[in-house]
Amino acid sequence: MRHSIIALGTAFAALLTPAAAQVQPAPAIKSTNVELPPGDALFPGGSSADAINNNCLACHSADMVLNQPALSRSAWDSEVHKMIKAYRAPIDEGDVPAIVDYLASTKGTK
Amino acid sequence: MPLHRNDRHVRALTRRAVLKTFGVAGMALAGSPAWADQSVRLLFASGPQQRPITPDFPQKGPMILQRTRPPLLETPMEVFDRSVFTPNDQFYVRWHWAVIPTSVDVDAFRLAVRGHVNQVLSLSIGDLLKMPRVELAAVNQCSGNSRGFFSPRVPGAQWAHGAMGNARWTGVRLKDVLDRAGIKSGAIQVRFSGLDEPVVPEAPDFRKSLDLDHARDGEVMIAFAMNGEQMPLLNGFPLRLIVPGWYSTYWVKMLSDIEVLDRSDDNYWMATAYTIPDTPHANVTPGQTGVKMIPISRMVPRSFFTNVTEGASLPAGGSAAIRGIAFGGDTGVAKVELSMDTGRTWQLATLADDFGKYSFRRWQVNIPQLMKGVNSLLVRCTNLSGEVQPSMPNWNNSGFMLNAVETAHITAI
Numbered sequence: 001m002r003h004s005i006i007a008l009g010t011a012f013a014a015l016l017t018p019a020a021a022q023v024q025p026a027p028a029i030k031s032t033n034v035e036l037p038p039g040d041a042l043f044p045g046g047s048s049a050d051a052i053n054n055n056c057l058a059c060h061s062a063d064m065v066l067n068q069p070a071l072s073r074s075a076w077d078s079e080v081h082k083m084i085k086a087y088r089a090p091i092d093e094g095d096v097p098a099i100v101d102y103l104a105s106t107k108g109t110k
Numbered sequence: 111m112p113l114h115r116n117d118r119h120v121r122a123l124t125r126r127a128v129l130k131t132f133g134v135a136g137m138a139l140a141g142s143p144a145w146a147d148q149s150v151r152l153l154f155a156s157g158p159q160q161r162p163i164t165p166d167f168p169q170k171g172p173m174i175l176q177r178t179r180p181p182l183l184e185t186p187m188e189v190f191d192r193s194v195f196t197p198n199d200q201f202y203v204r205w206h207w208a209v210i211p212t213s214v215d216v217d218a219f220r221l222a223v224r225g226h227v228n229q230v231l232s233l234s235i236g237d238l239l240k241m242p243r244v245e246l247a248a249v250n251q252c253s254g255n256s257r258g259f260f261s262p263r264v265p266g267a268q269w270a271h272g273a274m275g276n277a278r279w280t281g282v283r284l285k286d287v288l289d290r291a292g293i294k295s296g297a298i299q300v301r302f303s304g305l306d307e308p309v310v311p312e313a314p315d316f317r318k319s320l321d322l323d324h325a326r327d328g329e330v331m332i333a334f335a336m337n338g339e340q341m342p343l344l345n346g347f348p349l350r351l352i353v354p355g356w357y358s359t360y361w362v363k364m365l366s367d368i369e370v371l372d373r374s375d376d377n378y379w380m381a382t383a384y385t386i387p388d389t390p391h392a393n394v395t396p397g398q399t400g401v402k403m404i405p406i407s408r409m410v411p412r413s414f415f416t417n418v419t420e421g422a423s424l425p426a427g428g429s430a431a432i433r434g435i436a437f438g439g440d441t442g443v444a445k446v447e448l449s450m451d452t453g454r455t456w457q458l459a460t461l462a463d464d465f466g467k468y469s470f471r472r473w474q475v476n477i478p479q480l481m482k483g484v485n486s487l488l489v490r491c492t493n494l495s496g497e498v499q500p501s502m503p504n505w506n507n508s509g510f511m512l513n514a515v516e517t518a519h520i521t522a523i
Contacts, residue, residue, distance in 0.1 A: 026239045027280065027335040033213035034168035034343050039179030059208055059309045061179040069156055069263035079265055086378065088313040 039063070045106065051098035055091045056083075068107060076103040150174055150186065152270040153420050154258040169342035171199040176267055180205035180306075181344060185272035190435050191416035194463070194470050195247070196275035198337055203344040204252055204273065204358065206316045209307040211364070214348055221287075221332070221349060225301075225370035228292030235334065235348055241282040244331055246354060247469035249276045249437045253357040253384055253406050257509030262396055264509040271414055276437070276470035279352045281333035285326045287368070293322065299371045300325040302351050304364035318360050319375035320353065329354050332365060354468040355440030357406050357510075359384045380405055384510075391504035392511045409439035410513045411499055413446050413473070413491035418518050426482035426522035433474040438493030439513075442467035448475045449488040453501055453515070456490070467494065480522040490515045 039061030043049040056065065071079070077100050083089035091099075151159045152174075164175040167183060174184035183203040185196060216235050223231035252273035257266050267273070288300065301319040308315055324330065331352045334340065341347045346363030353360040359379075375381075385403040386392035391410075394401055413436035424430050436446045442464070447456035462472035473489075492498040503514035 026243075027338065027340060029216050029235050029239070029334055029340045029348055031214060031216045032169075032340075032343050032347055036168065036181065036210070036212055037166050037178055039177075041178075059313075061177055063175070064177045064182075064267075067158055067161070067176060067268050068265055069154070069158075069258075069268065071263075071265060075265070086314070086382065087308075088310045090310065 043102070045102065048102055048105075051095045052102050055089065055095055055099060059083075059087065059089065065103070065107075070107050070109045071103075072109050073100060073104040076100050076108070079103075152258055152268070154263070154268065154270075155261055156263060167203070167344060169199060170203070170344065171197070173200065173203070174270075174272060176269065180208040180210060182267050182269075183344070184269055185275055187270070187272055187414070187416060187419070189272075190414065190470075191433070194435070194465065194472050195277055195337055198277070198339060198342050198345065201250075201275040201277065201336070201342070201345055202252070202273050204267070205306060205344075205363070207306050207308045207313075209309055210344075211305050212343070214305070214343065214364070216348060219348055219366075221366055221368065223287060223291040223368045223370075225368075226294045226297040226372045227288075227370050228294060229290075231287075231291050233287070238282050238287075238332065238334060238349075241286055243280060244283055245278055245280045246329070246331065246352065247276065247278050247465040248352060248354040249274060249409070249468060249470055250352075250358045250361055251275075251409055251412075253359050253510045254508070256512040259503070259512060260505060260509045261503065262505075264507060266509050273358075276435075277336045278338065278465075279331065279333040279350075280335035280338070281331045281349075281352065283328055284330040284332055284351070284368075285328050287332060288326060288370070291370070293326075293370055294372075296372045297322050297370045298373055299375050301369045301371055301375050301377075302360075302362040302365060303367040303369070304346070304362050305366050306364060314378035316362075316379055317375070317377050318362055319371065319377075319380055320360060322370075324353075355408055357384075357409055359406065384508075386508070386510050387506050391500055391513070392506050393504040394506050396505060406510055409437075410511060411439045411443070411491040411493040411497055412437060412513050412516075413489045413499065414516055415487065415489060415518045418487070418520055420518050421521070422518070423521045423523055424480055426480055428480060430477045430480050431474055432477060432487060433472065434489060435470045436473055436489075436491040437470050438467060438491065438495075439497070440468075441494040443471040444492045444494045444496070446471070446473040446489065446491050449490075450477070450485060452486055453488055459489075480520075482522050485520045485522060487518045487520060488515050489518075 043052045043062045149162050162175045163172050165172050176182035181203050185202045189200045221233045255273040258268040299319040303317045333350050333352045349365040351362040384406050386406045387394045388402040388404045415434045417433050446459040449456045459473035459475045490499040499515050501515050
């Protein structure tokens with residue numbers, strides 16, 4: 001087979017649509033309207049989670065972070081700075097230590 | 111496909127899947143926990159391993175919830191056991207930025223073609239439906255599929271093996287659309303962007319680029335249908351770029367903008383994110399520095415078990431049909447082999463129907479008599495270029511391109 005892409009209406013159409021050597025009817029494409037779950041759960045931990053709750057929920061839900069494996073404090077520090085530098089997270093440098101503390105104590109390597 | 115929206119259905123489906131997995135009465139999933147009804151345990155070397163199974167996303171059946179916003183939804187492994195094509199309602203979902211339009215008006219939607227072209231275009235869905243139509247079976251796999259199995263672990267979406275799927279894509283050739291606009295001389299790359307947007311305006315919008323020759327190869331296509339139907343919104347409705355044989359990062363969803371560039375794209379998502387070490391298997395030693403990085407591109411061969419899971423029990427002394435799926439990456443599957451002696455000897459699997467070189471291929475091996483005790487089953491795929499899955503797992507900082515031989519430990523009792 002020289003080309004595995006199949007122009008319908010040629011002999012190659014047989015590969016995927018054995019019955020139809022002719023052009024198939026256009027599939028119906030209809031306007032779509034959906035609702036997505038909000039993903040607004042907070043990080044657990046009460047006031048120890050204030051800094052992370054205030055700074056880390058704008059772009060993605062907490063489960064993104066909670067599903068990560070345990071990482072070293074320096075790895076968590078680079079993650080937070082990656083958010084600020086690469087993704088322009090509007091985070092006050094003064095909040096960074098509290099965020100890293102939270103991550104290192106709840107999801108740190110021993 | 112109907113929507114599966116209630117818990118009872120999920121529970122029934124899960125139990126049915128478990129039974130079907132083993133197909134013989136008396137077999138049970140070792141360590142199958144009581145909460146398997148609502149969640150799944152992904153067998154990573156360290157936690158967290160548990161993920162909810164969610165029926166809560168639109169146009170989607172039960173999916174493994176990796177992240178709610180923006181959605182990262184993984185396909186449960188047993189789905190791949192049911193058919194060579196992954197149903198739309200259980201096809202995995204992966205977004206980067208959370209500003210995703212939740213409604214798309216097909217009549218108002220336009221695809222822009224602009225930049226280094228003779229004629230700027232604004233194409234409606236109707237315009238595309240009038241163009242010559244093509245259809246192709248192809249695997250879509252996330253660059254970071256299986257990242258959770260990296261050792262040492264790395265940050266990123268902690269996928270097991272279900273950030274992949276196989277579908278029949280119907281649409282038009284990208285080449286035909288580019289020819290309609292007319293490429294000016296001096297064009298170098300073509301950049302693609304969708305309707306999704308960053309949450310913070312200054313942040314880098316998600317855009318991906320292909321070299322002009324690749325974009326014009328006649329295989330890259332703009333799809334408006336997936337498995338014969340319009341795509342679920344979360345899989346890129348109304349249009350998705352299809353880049354056969356390449357990782358999903360290039361398969362831009364809700365494709366709305368095609369920009370022909372007279373330079374190489376240096377945007378964040380090309381130059382920084384989705385880059386791999388320029389080494390065999392994109393492999394480096396943890397901590398290794400000074401490695402040249404290049405954009406990720408072609409996929410590599412992989413194979414999986416779909417009717418047995420790690421730790422499964424089967425009856426000793428009886429025969430067992432072991433089956434799964436494989437794909438060659440950027441070319442077809444040459445062979446799939448199974449080993450029961452930790453890789454000393456390999457037996458050929460029987461391959462099922464061939465849906466073209468970019469598709470999943472189902473495979474099966476019949477084991478006449480299963481010996482009592484723990485059996486280690488290894489499966490590996492060799493593609494038509496002679497590339498074979500490595501026995502040692504590859505590793506890199508980003509958790510990309512894992513394609514080592516898969517092992518399942520089966521206990522025969």
